[in-house]
Amino acid sequence: MIKISADMEAIVKQAILSFVATVNEDGTPNLSPKASLTIMNGVLYFADIASPRTILNLTRNPAVEINVVDIFQRRGYRFKGRALVLRPEDDEALVIANWVRATNGPEYPVDHVVKIETTSITPLLSPAHVFANPPRSQDEIRSTYYQKYGVKPIGT
Template sequence: MIEISADVQAIIEQAMLSFVATVNEDGTPSLSPKASLTVRNGVLYFADIASPRTIQNLTRNPAVEINVVDIFQRRGYRFKGQALVLPPRGDEYLTVANWVRSTNGPEYPVDHVVRIEPTSITPILSPAHVFAKPARSQEEIRNTYYRKYGVQLTGE
């Protein structure tokens, strides 16, 4: 299994939103936003809160790609791999479901938890990282996009 580094985990936590691509029955792509992507004990998971098509697609074809990008750091990761839809009530399911409910509220349904076995993890870098000459620091890039999106940081 491919190791999920501390940086990958940090980006997932900071970005808060990821996009999961699956394959529909007719072969067309299906893209679904997820705010539940998480790493637990070195393993990648997301919860099925309102994603019946995603679960149907993964049950039929476990191929999955997930993209997560921190919009302020202008970088992230692409995960390709195989998904396993976990049955409710197992240990892995309960760990993720309890986290979703503690984060969002007890009213959030968690119908399934999906475990992802990545076959590749590759960095995603925006042009802010690739083409800037001279290279800018991560702090410079982050501050540029805080200003661009009107983010006011508190407590600094």
């Protein structure tokens, strides 16, 4: 399993929303948004709150890819690996389920928790990073996209 770096963890926390890709029985892709992706002890987890197709796919075929991009930084990561659907009574599952409920409220159902054994991690960079000439700093990129989306940073 590939270790999750501090920068990867920061992007996951800042982006909040991620997208989990699995494979349907007929070989077509299934893409499911997740706001429950988190990292504990260097390992990725997400909660199944309303994703029965994702869980069905992962129990049949554990191949998974997760994309996380911070829209203001215009960068993120692509995590590939194998998923393990944890039993509800597993200690790891309970920790994640409790975190989801503490974050979102006790009414949030956590039907399953999925642990990801990462086999590949690659950075995702938008053209704002790749093609800008001269290169722009991360602060310049962030400021540009705050303006583009009409967002005022917290604390300013």
